[in-house]
Structure formats: structure tokens, C-alpha cells
Amino acid sequence: MKILVAVKRVVDYNVNIRVKADGSAVETANVKMAMNPFDEVAVEKAIRLKEAGLAEEIIAVSVGPEKSQETLRAALAMGADRGVHVRTDIETEPLAVAKILKAIVEKEGPQLVLLGKQAIDDDCNQTAQMLSALLGWSQGTFASKLEITDGTAEVVREVDAGLEKISIKMPAIVSVDLRLNEPRYASLPNIMKAKKKLIDQYTPEDLGVDVTPRVKTLKVEEPPKRSAGVIVDSVAALVDKLRNEAKVIS
Amino acid sequence: MSILVVAEHDNSELKTATLNTITAAQKVGNDIDLLVVGHECKGVSEAAAKVGGISKVLVADAPEFAHHLAENVAPMLVNIAKNYSHIFAPATTFGKNIMPRAAALLDVSQISDISDVVSGDTFVRPIYAGNAIATVQSSDELKLVTVRTTTFEPVDAEGGSATVETLAGSGDSGLSSFMGQDTTESERPELTTARVVISGGRGMQNGENFEMLEKIADKLNAAVGASRAAVDAGYVPNDYQVGQTGKVVAPDLYIAVGISGAIQHLAGMKDSKVIAAINNDSEAPIFQIADYGLVADLLTALPEFLAELEK
Numbered sequence A: 001m002k003i004l005v006a007v008k009r010v011v012d013y014n015v016n017i018r019v020k021a022d023g024s025a026v027e028t029a030n031v032k033m034a035m036n037p038f039d040e041v042a043v044e045k046a047i048r049l050k051e052a053g054l055a056e057e058i059i060a061v062s063v064g065p066e067k068s069q070e071t072l073r074a075a076l077a078m079g080a081d082r083g084v085h086v087r088t089d090i091e092t093e094p095l096a097v098a099k100i101l102k103a104i105v106e107k108e109g110p111q112l113v114l115l116g117k118q119a120i121d122d123d124c125n126q127t128a129q130m131l132s133a134l135l136g137w138s139q140g141t142f143a144s145k146l147e148i149t150d151g152t153a154e155v156v157r158e159v160d161a162g163l164e165k166i167s168i169k170m171p172a173i174v175s176v177d178l179r180l181n182e183p184r185y186a187s188l189p190n191i192m193k194a195k196k197k198l199i200d201q202y203t204p205e206d207l208g209v210d211v212t213p214r215v216k217t218l219k220v221e222e223p224p225k226r227s228a229g230v231i232v233d234s235v236a237a238l239v240d241k242l243r244n245e246a247k248v249i250s
Numbered sequence B: 001m002s003i004l005v006v007a008e009h010d011n012s013e014l015k016t017a018t019l020n021t022i023t024a025a026q027k028v029g030n031d032i033d034l035l036v037v038g039h040e041c042k043g044v045s046e047a048a049a050k051v052g053g054i055s056k057v058l059v060a061d062a063p064e065f066a067h068h069l070a071e072n073v074a075p076m077l078v079n080i081a082k083n084y085s086h087i088f089a090p091a092t093t094f095g096k097n098i099m100p101r102a103a104a105l106l107d108v109s110q111i112s113d114i115s116d117v118v119s120g121d122t123f124v125r126p127i128y129a130g131n132a133i134a135t136v137q138s139s140d141e142l143k144l145v146t147v148r149t150t151t152f153e154p155v156d157a158e159g160g161s162a163t164v165e166t167l168a169g170s171g172d173s174g175l176s177s178f179m180g181q182d183t184t185e186s187e188r189p190e191l192t193t194a195r196v197v198i199s200g201g202r203g204m205q206n207g208e209n210f211e212m213l214e215k216i217a218d219k220l221n222a223a224v225g226a227s228r229a230a231v232d233a234g235y236v237p238n239d240y241q242v243g244q245t246g247k248v249v250a251p252d253l254y255i256a257v258g259i260s261g262a263i264q265h266l267a268g269m270k271d272s273k274v275i276a277a278i279n280n281d282s283e284a285p286i287f288q289i290a291d292y293g294l295v296a297d298l299l300t301a302l303p304e305f306l307a308e309l310e311k
């Protein structure tokens, strides 16, 4: 089978986020960017399925500006076989990305699409569920285990109450959680090899998808700041403060 | 037009998250229906009819809804969506799984995890793990919204007298099936609603040491939480995790023990009223946001803490 993996270029998770002075957005110019951490887990899973003989080809897809190709190269260096770049400078919403991914699925015919459970910039947690709805496929969200046996996927989902196990029909959409695996680092030879791998390019228009945002960002602000309080010198002093000053325990 | 709130429940109990979600919906309007989708969930629909501020309870009770599989529940939402201007659900794993599926079927761009309502089309939501706060306006006619429950007080669970209407099932999609679950049973309050939360991190060193936190939690009627590192290391189950990818909590008191204070952890707890931290590294970032800090080895501090509480 073919596996499609969706990879988003986001601000690196270690960067201290700054809001632009005009309150229009988060500053992303001259900031370190990286593959969304959940998507690294998705790429890793695809590679392991291929290594286990369950997949023949892994296609990484990214939607975004020119630089998204760097993210695709990172996926190719990890072990994806090919890339698809859908180029747009508009900040896409999950619904638009889902429509684009649907069009790519229809071109490529994968049996499995792996996505991250959420992008760490918009924190939306929507795209996988939306793609699955648009295709009328099954969905296995927030996966911390994924096993594939003839025609079905068994997914262990991380839910608020603990873990849930479901069985879903293939073709399927799976969104991955961080505990599914530990993504590998790309080796230098593989980074070199990745430079020669093919990246197909499209625009949303080529695919017949309207990416005009439905949601407008009116403003972006810094969150209220918390400041450091006091350092107490003993457990007794801590309990005393909590009891008699903050009055949060009795 | 009226507003639909999707109730969260486990077929026997209505979850508090539903009550917080209703408060968020009330900021848009007062004509609110509550949808209970489940199986053999009569107790839940009875409880739902008593909730304050609800006009009507819609109950869809059918075997295909027993485990809230998104492939079965989303079409049900789509069927009744035309009667509503807004559909609200809690931003819990229940709501996050179902709502985007319904949104795409309805061709609506969902607004996730709102922390405030400005007007019927404008909402506030944290982005970048809460490091920025965005105010966003939807141009879709129908609004699908999930709610960060900790930022809205719950409505009264009692005092209402809504009418109850029955909806037919929508059939089994045949796409997915439930196989089992592994949940943590505990007598302690739920993590997301507890007044006090005590969490442990990698500094706890093993699962056995979490017993110290549990003993303190029992004294304080608190819930026990954890950092991702503690869950990854297998000290405690995944449902303990607080943070960007775990649960969001905002108790009156949050005690962080052996937790460094990474931004992804802070994303889940920095709206707590009072934060206390115990860590043996005085440079740990958690101290920059803690109201009370104690620089100490947790292996000695926790038994002392328990002893103080017993005094």
C-alpha cells in the first residue's frame, strides 16, 4: 500500500513566541522553523510500516509557502520516498488543508493517511477528522498504537479517561499522538539522498480548492503574565502560606 | 435561532464539562438545546432535563452511539444542524474527535478551544500553547465551536425542567468499532474539575514515589496529575498528563513537584489561581511563575508536607 503523511512547517517548539507589535499575528520572520513534532511521529510510523513490509511507498505532503519544501526535505531525509508541495502564501485553515489533502488522496490512492493530532501553532486538532469526513473514511484519532492487519487498523487512542482501543476499516485516516514512537534523526547520507528525491508541485487552484479563510483573526495578544512569587525556606512555611495567606487549603 | 450544546457523558453520568460548555453558549444566547447521544443512557437524559437554562433535551439513544464513534455521531449532528445557529461541544477528547468531522460534512470552519465569547461570531482562543491569545471572527453562517471548559464556570446541574424529545438513530456506518478501554479508576476528584491538583514530573524518579503525591492528594481532596515526561517514563497513565497535548486544568491550587516548567506543561496549568512548586533546582523555570516556591529534594519534602497536613 501507499501511505500519505501530512507534514506542516511550524515555529520550532523551543522558540519563545513573540506577538508582533501591531497585534496582528505571532512573529514568524527570522524565527527557527521545524516540522510539527506530531508530524515527525507520523513520518516515523510510516517508515516503520514500510520497514515491516506493510507499505511500498511513503508520500509526504505539505501545504504552505515556498519554504515548506524544507519540511518536505526533512521528511524525505527521514525516509519518505516522495514529496508533494501545495503552494500557497495564505495562512490555511484546517478545512482548506483537508480539502487539499482529499484532492491529493484522489490523485495518489493511498490506503492510509497519517497526520499529527494537532499543529503546535494553531492548536486546532481538526485536519485529520475533517479529511476523514470529506473522504467518508474511518478515523483513528490521538493514536498511541497502530497495528495493521489485512484490511483493518487497530488503534489505541489516548482519551481523557485513559486508553481506548478501536478497530477501523481501511482505507483509514489516523492522527498520531506523541507516545506512538520516538522519531529518528536523519543521517547525513540520507539528508544528501533526500536532495535528489522528487517533489511534485501544485497550487490550490490546480486542485480546484478554494482556500479563502472563513475565520478572520482580528487581533493577537500576549497572554496575561504571571510573575514569580516568593521562595519559602521550609515545608512548614509553604504549608503555612497555603493555609493562611493564600487560603487554598485548610 | 437556537444553540445546540452536545452533552458529554459515559451513558450513565452527565460530565461536568457539559455544564461549563452551556455557560459559554449562554454568552451567545439563551435558547439552548442539549443533545444527548448515547446508548441506554436514560439516566443521562433525566439528569440533562434538570440542568439549568436548557429549553429542550434531544435524546438519540441507539446501539451505534454506545461508544460515541465519530463516524456514527457526526451524521446525527449534520441531520439536526439546520435548526441551529451554533453548535457547542467541550474541547475534550470526546468533542475534539466528533466536532471537526461534523464541521467538514457541513462545510464549516470550526473554532477550537475557545476561552471567551466576544459575540455570536467572535471568539477568543489560545494559540501556540497559550503563548498568544487570538480573537477570531467566523464568517460561516453556522458556527461550530469547542470550549475550553476551565475558563467557564459550570451552570447549575439542578433547577431546570426541560422537555425531552427523542431522535431516531442514524445507523451504523460500519467503518469502525469499539474494542475496549483501559481507564484509571479513582475515588479522587477528576483532574479537570478538582479544586486542588498535585502533579509530579520526571523528578519523581519512579511510579512508587507517586504514592507520596496520592497520600497528600487524599488529605487535600485533590487530583493527581503529571508532566509528559512522567507519563512517557511510565510512572503514571496517560490520562494524568497536564499540558498542551494533555489536559488543561485551572484549580484554586496547583502544586508542581519535580516538574521543570516547560512551556508545553505551563500551557495546561498556568491559569491556576495559586501555583506552588517544589524542585531541587532553584533555576527551574517553574519558579518564574510559581506564587510559592520551595527549593528542596522532593524525597524529603513530600513526607514532611504530609506530616504538616496531619498536624
Ligand SMILES: Cc1cc2nc3c(=O)[nH]c(=O)nc-3n(C[C@H](O)[C@H](O)[C@H](O)COP(=O)(O)OP(=O)(O)OC[C@H]3O[C@@H](n4cnc5c(N)ncnc54)[C@H](O)[C@@H]3O)c2cc1C
Pocket (backbone or CB within 6 Å): A013, A037, A038, A120, B200, B201, B202, B203, B204, B226, B227, B228, B229, B230, B241, B242, B243, B244, B245, B246, B247, B257, B258, B259, B260, B261, B262, B263, B264, B265, B268, B278, B279, B280, B281, B284, B296, B297, B298, B299
Ligand atoms: C509538541 C510537544 C508537546 C508537549 N506536550 C506536553 C504536555 O502536554 N505536558 C507536558 O508536561 N509536557 C509536554 N511536552 C514536553 C515538555 O517539553 C517537557 O519535556 C516536559 O514537560 C518535561 O517534564 P518534566 O518537567 O517532568 O521533566 P524535566 O524537564 O526533566 O524536569 C524534571 C525536574 O525535576 C527536578 N528534580 C529532579 N530530581 C528532583 C528531586 N529529587 N527533588 C526535587 N526536584 C527534582 C529537576 O530539577 C527538574 O526541574 C511537550 C513537548 C512537545 C515537543
Ligand SMILES: Nc1ncnc2c1ncn2[C@@H]1O[C@H](COP(=O)(O)O)[C@@H](O)[C@H]1O
Pocket (backbone or CB within 6 Å): A006, A007, A008, A009, A036, A038, A039, A061, A062, A063, A064, A092, A094, A097, A114, A115, A116, A117, A118, A119, A120, A122, A123, A124, A125, A126, A127, A128
Ligand atoms: N499546512 C499543512 N500542511 C500539511 N499538513 C498539515 C497542514 N496543516 C495541518 N496539517 C496536518 O494536520 C495535522 C493537524 O493540524 P491542525 O488540525 O491544524 O491542528 C498536522 O499535525 C498535520 O499533520
